Amino acid sequence: MHKSVVIIGGGPAGLAAAIGAYEAGVEANDIIIIEREKELGGVLNQCVHTGFGLTYFGEELSGGEYASRFIEKIEEYGIPYVTDATVLSVSKSKVIKFVSPQLGYTKVKAEAVVLAMGCRERSRGTLNIAGTRPSGIFSAGSAQRFVNIDGYLPGKRVVILGSGDIGLIMARRLTLEGAKVLRVCEVKSHVSGSARNVEQCLNDFDIPLYLNSTVTKIVGEERVTGVVVSKVDENFKPIKGTGELVRCDTLVLSIGLIPENELTTEAGIKLDKKTNGAVVDQYFQTSLPGVFACGNVLHVHDIVDYVTSESINVGKACAGYVKGLLRPNKTKIPFEISEGVKYVVPQTFNFDPKKIDIILKRFVVYFRVSKDYEKARITITSNGEELLSLIKNNIHSSQMHSVILTKKMAQVIQKNKNAKISVTEEA
Amino acid sequence: MFYDVVIIGAGISGTMCAYKLSKYKLKIAVVEAGIDVAAGSTRANSAIIHAGYDAKEGTLKAKLNVKGCEMMQELTETLGVHYKNCGSLVVGFDDYDREQIEILKKRGEINGVKGLRILDKRELHKMEPNVSPSAVCALFAPSAGIVCPYDLAFALSENSVTNGAKFYFNFKVSSIEKTDNGYAVSDGNETVTGKYVISAAGLYCDEIAKMVGDPLPFDIIPRRGEYMLLDKAEGKTTQRTLFVTPNEKGKGILVTPTADGNIIVGPNANVVDEKSDTSVTIEGLEEISEGARRLVPNINLDAMITSFAGVRSTPSTRDFYIQESEKCKNFIHVAGIESPGLASSPAIGDYVVDILKKSGLKLEEKTDYIPTRSKEGNFKLFYDMTDKERKIAIEKNPLYAKVVCRCENITEGDVVNAIHRPIPAYTSDMVKRRTRSGMGRCQGGFCNTKVAEIIARELGIPVDQVQKFGKNSNILCGKTK
Numbered sequence: 001m002h003k004s005v006v007i008i009g010g011g012p013a014g015l016a017a018a019i020g021a022y023e024a025g026v027e028a029n030d031i032i033i034i035e036r037e038k039e040l041g042g043v044l045n046q047c048v049h050t051g052f053g054l055t056y057f058g059e060e061l062s063g064g065e066y067a068s069r070f071i072e073k074i075e076e077y078g079i080p081y082v083t084d085a086t087v088l089s090v091s092k093s094k095v096i097k098f099v100s101p102q103l104g105y106t107k108v109k110a111e112a113v114v115l116a117m118g119c120r121e122r123s124r125g126t127l128n129i130a131g132t133r134p135s136g137i138f139s140a141g142s143a144q145r146f147v148n149i150d151g152y153l154p155g156k157r158v159v160i161l162g163s164g165d166i167g168l169i170m171a172r173r174l175t176l177e178g179a180k181v182l183r184v185c186e187v188k189s190h191v192s193g194s195a196r197n198v199e200q201c202l203n204d205f206d207i208p209l210y211l212n213s214t215v216t217k218i219v220g221e222e223r224v225t226g227v228v229v230s231k232v233d234e235n236f237k238p239i240k241g242t243g244e245l246v247r248c249d250t251l252v253l254s255i256g257l258i259p260e261n262e263l264t265t266e267a268g269i270k271l272d273k274k275t276n277g278a279v280v281d282q283y284f285q286t287s288l289p290g291v292f293a294c295g296n297v298l299h300v301h302d303i304v305d306y307v308t309s310e311s312i313n314v315g316k317a318c319a320g321y322v323k324g325l326l327r328p329n330k331t332k333i334p335f336e337i338s339e340g341v342k343y344v345v346p347q348t349f350n351f352d353p354k355k356i357d358i359i360l361k362r363f364v365v366y367f368r369v370s371k372d373y374e375k376a377r378i379t380i381t382s383n384g385e386e387l388l389s390l391i392k393n394n395i396h397s398s399q400m401h402s403v404i405l406t407k408k409m410a411q412v413i414q415k416n417k418n419a420k421i422s423v424t425e426e427a
Numbered sequence: 428m429f430y431d432v433v434i435i436g437a438g439i440s441g442t443m444c445a446y447k448l449s450k451y452k453l454k455i456a457v458v459e460a461g462i463d464v465a466a467g468s469t470r471a472n473s474a475i476i477h478a479g480y481d482a483k484e485g486t487l488k489a490k491l492n493v494k495g496c497e498m499m500q501e502l503t504e505t506l507g508v509h510y511k512n513c514g515s516l517v518v519g520f521d522d523y524d525r526e527q528i529e530i531l532k533k534r535g536e537i538n539g540v541k542g543l544r545i546l547d548k549r550e551l552h553k554m555e556p557n558v559s560p561s562a563v564c565a566l567f568a569p570s571a572g573i574v575c576p577y578d579l580a581f582a583l584s585e586n587s588v589t590n591g592a593k594f595y596f597n598f599k600v601s602s603i604e605k606t607d608n609g610y611a612v613s614d615g616n617e618t619v620t621g622k623y624v625i626s627a628a629g630l631y632c633d634e635i636a637k638m639v640g641d642p643l644p645f646d647i648i649p650r651r652g653e654y655m656l657l658d659k660a661e662g663k664t665t666q667r668t669l670f671v672t673p674n675e676k677g678k679g680i681l682v683t684p685t686a687d688g689n690i691i692v693g694p695n696a697n698v699v700d701e702k703s704d705t706s707v708t709i710e711g712l713e714e715i716s717e718g719a720r721r722l723v724p725n726i727n728l729d730a731m732i733t734s735f736a737g738v739r740s741t742p743s744t745r746d747f748y749i750q751e752s753e754k755c756k757n758f759i760h761v762a763g764i765e766s767p768g769l770a771s772s773p774a775i776g777d778y779v780v781d782i783l784k785k786s787g788l789k790l791e792e793k794t795d796y797i798p799t800r801s802k803e804g805n806f807k808l809f810y811d812m813t814d815k816e817r818k819i820a821i822e823k824n825p826l827y828a829k830v831v832c833r834c835e836n837i838t839e840g841d842v843v844n845a846i847h848r849p850i851p852a853y854t855s856d857m858v859k860r861r862t863r864s865g866m867g868r869c870q871g872g873f874c875n876t877k878v879a880e881i882i883a884r885e886l887g888i889p890v891d892q893v894q895k896f897g898k899n900s901n902i903l904c905g906k907t908k
Contacts, residue, residue: 036833086830097814099828099838105818123870125656125733132706133735135895135902139872146876152891152903177907216709222899238709249904262834262868265660 001108003032004322005315006096008087008263009116010035011042012304013295013311015070017114020315022077024359026322032108033074033081034098040074040081041067042118043141044304046148049169051196055305066304090115090267094290112290112318115264115278116311119257119296121166124218127255131217136224140166140254144173153177155250159227160184161215165193165302167254172201174252181207182248185229187214187236190372192398194302215251216243227251257300267291274343275299281350282363282410283317283326284310290321299345299366302400306366313360320359327352333413335365338422340376342368342397351414363405367421372396375426378403383416391426428593430456430621431788433612435600435635437461438469439576439769440761441627442583443776448783449590451790456619457584457592458612460599460631462897463857464584464850465577467629469769470860471654471705471737473694474576474685475668477767478515478568480535480543481678487747489538492767494774496540496570502773505798506582507805508575509686515571515668516546516555518722519564524672528566531673535568542569555665557723571668575686576769577860581850585800588849590793595619597897600628603638609757610639623757623783630702630740632762641754643762646743649702650765651736652694653711655719658730658868662688669722678766680718682726687863692719692726694737705736732868741765749775751782759783801849808862809838831881832874834867842878846885853886855879856896875902 005021007014010033018033039045044052047063054060057069074081085100094110121139136155138146143154144166158179160167163186171181184202189212191198202209210229216238217228226247230238259277270279270287277298278286285292294314295307320326333349344367369376373395380388380403387409395401403421405413413419432448434441437459445457459466479493503510519528528545535543544567551558551565558565588594595617604611609622626635633647657664668683682692693715712734719726742748742763752758759782761775768775784790799805809827812820820827820840827840845852845861852858855865855878864878865871871878879902883890891903 036830084829086833086836088836099817099821099830101825101828104821104825104828105814120869121872123732123868123872125870126731128709128712128734130706130708130712135900138875139869142872142875146903147907150876150880150890151907153905153907154902155904222896223901260833262660 001106003108004030004111005114005318006108006110007031007033007114007116008090008096009042009118009295009297010040010081010083011116011118011295012044012067012070012307013118013297014114014116015040015067015074016308016311017116017294017315017318018079019070019073019077020312021318022079022315024316024319026319028078029080031079033079034085034087034096035081035083036086038083040071040083046145048148049173052304055303056308087263090263090291092268092288112292112321114314114318115286115291115293115297116295117260117263117297119259119300122253122256122258124253129215129218131219132221134218134220134222134224136220136250137218138250138252140170140252143170143252147173147177153179154252155179157182157248158250158252159215159229159246159248160252160254162186162254162256163191163193163209164254164256165197167252168193168197168201170252170254171207172205175205175207181205182246183208183210185210185213185215187212187232214238218251219245224249224251257296259297259300261297264293264297272343272347275345277345279347280345281332281348282346282405283320283359284314284346285317285321285326292318299343306400306402310364310366313364317359325359331417333417333419336420338420340369340371340423341421342370344421349410349413349419351410362407363410364402365405365421366400366402368400369395369397369423373423373425377424377426378421380405380409380419380421382413382420383418385412385416387412395423428454430454430619432456432623432625432783433458433610433619433621434625434627435612436627436629437464437580437584437594438467438627438629439465439580439772440629440764440775441625442580442587443772444625444627444761444779445587445592446583447776447780449587449592450792450796452793455587455592456595456621457587458595458598458600458614458619460597462596462854465580465860468737468739469576469580471735472576472652472739472766472769473681473683473691474573474769475515475681475683475767476510476572476574476770478535478543478571479538479540479767479770480531480566480568481673481767482538484534484537487749488767488771491747491771491774491778493539495771496572498773499572499574499770503574503579506579506586506800507807508579508582510572510574511686512570512572513667513684514567514569515670516551517566517670517672518551518558518562519672520559520562525564527672528564531566540568540570543567555667555669557664557725558669559722559724573668573683573686574769581861582800582805585849586797589797589801594850600635600638603635605755623759623786623788625759625761625779627761629764630738632740632760636760636762639752639755639758641752641758643748643760645748645763647763648741648743649699649738650696650741651699651704651738652696653707653715653734653736654691654693655712655715655728655731655734657690657692657727658732659688661690661727661730664690664723664726671718671722680715680722682719682722699738702738705738707734707736711736733870739765747771747775749778749782751786757786806844806848808841810836831877832862832864832867834869835863837862837864837874839881842881843885846882853882854894854896854900855882855902858882879903
């Protein structure tokens, strides 16, 4: 099989990338989406709650509804896809091996590849939690799948560790299904999820939130019978003597997401240790020419709307690559970050001075900060020359932020071969 | 049914005895307290095939270790078990260590270990660049290796079943009675009778020995060892097993690749009250982290995907005790099998067969013996197959094209196969140990729902009846509203 654009992953990122590529002129039949689940849509399919689409569509949709808007477009455009299909490897020459009951063992040679594999949840094993290894410990996503897809209740008396949005949403979901959610524990001094979810998922159901606390031990031989919750100090270390046994039969973990970059690593693509995703240029092209990345496999997003807009652009960039408009430039300009910035995507620039706006009219820069700012000044400079400077209120470390680079700024960056983003406290 | 041999315990020693005896025209039973093979010390240990320089010269341990290590390659090839002859290094940091390493080398040579060599600093770091820069020398043992211990026990038991042995699970022996022609072994509900009894009950050998009226002349001390397992992405941290120089406290904390490509660090050694206490402790994890960093300062312990613990049965005499009871004829003790029990196991099996032979058991080889795990072969997993084998497997059974566990590339074909193998898997942990589904970096986050559904479908039970490992370990608590 030979395809112009092979998209690995049929979640929100992959769907948007396919649409972007098609709308930028790639023939539908020259595209294929490879999806490992039974249906397109990714994790959105198990999100029965609403809140999706407020930014992108200006409407409040459920996960399934949000996904179906894109799936319908895929059908309308006639873009081929294969489900129940797992990619085993991506080679440096862009040969993708995958298996599926429909097509068997398949090799496809691609001109451009979009990595859109999403992320996985951190598991119990990555934490130093003492105790036994009984049944009744779930990641929030797998608890959600059991409830929303399979129709089963993971447990009846539940402690949730982690106050990310998935944890908060599962607190409400499990309560609605008749489980008693005893508490949500958060190791930090503030909630990781949105204020809206704290209100609608915890406060509305009288579910207590314990900040500065974590689970330090799991008790139970066969099924979980309890967990020990301890207070933590400012370095998140449990304080001795503060342990409290909470009797429960289930522990749900919502302790973070990790981009799934095993295929990326095996293809020899350079990763950014800060994002755990690929290092990309302004077209979201990785260190392997013609291989692009978008969505949560690149960096973990807060809301799917941003995944969509990012991935549509990546689809367009793919189309540009296939048409030969996007020539790999040997010199990559690093996008430096100042102290207050946790990471920035893209990490490099690689503009073609003559064709800067052929593919994209403007370039979006995504970043996270390493601490909370009440009022912050965000600046982008190139060799000391200020390209952008703006003040934003309430810049939180738990949120993703973005700024826009214009064609003019891009030209300066290309000329100076230098760029830096900084965030500073504004009085 | 009256058996020729009844084996108590389906750990590595018990299954090895069953395997060795299955070659002969004998009726064999294995009774096991757990729900599966490898339910005790065999499940959680360092998985090292030690070369044989540790055990004091002249001990039974020394003799069986060197012999067992030599047999491992061929055995694992026959049975399709992951094994790698990776070699090991005992790393020295100072003059004291150097002296100890000299002693180990001499001891190893007396024990019959081949190829032992002392490396200087330069050669050591050339071989393993990640070893601490403050290391000054090392004892290199090229014959050492790594194996998947529970898969070895599965292979041995599956081969035994294929050749006619019968396994009784959930059979916790509560009494052993002497009968006219042998022994009656009972768990209170069911009784299994046989002419010979082999006690390979690991941590519980002392209790079994008391039941038959021949208490062991030493104590079995349960010592727990904690471990951390690192992501396969860290698999290149070391190619060989790295030990620190042993001292009076034991072999110390090691860093080693596993036969499946992960890195494992551990164990510590703490005496526990309960033989079944396999919980982990924060202090323990800190202790092994520190030990691992001593050997490999830049080891990426943040890549831990799980931690676990195993309990080993340390005999107070520190040697294996394998012999026919002096008081009870035809009753064989296989006790005090601590490290290097796994490495010694093939030789332990032969040693026991020899004891039985001397004791009068007639050994006549079967003519229809099947050397593999089943008539069809060794249940190769999809991820172990070559491209060509994968294509053929998918053509025969499309379920092999459906990946269930994305981290380890385990297919539905592998899972269904595990559920119907000679010793069937019916819990998610049983499937996990046979297929590696859920053993990767997401630790079952994605595949646990799928595996539960497949088990339910294959066994014809509701999904909420599927258990993690038996008893009250149900994964789910009923249907949603």
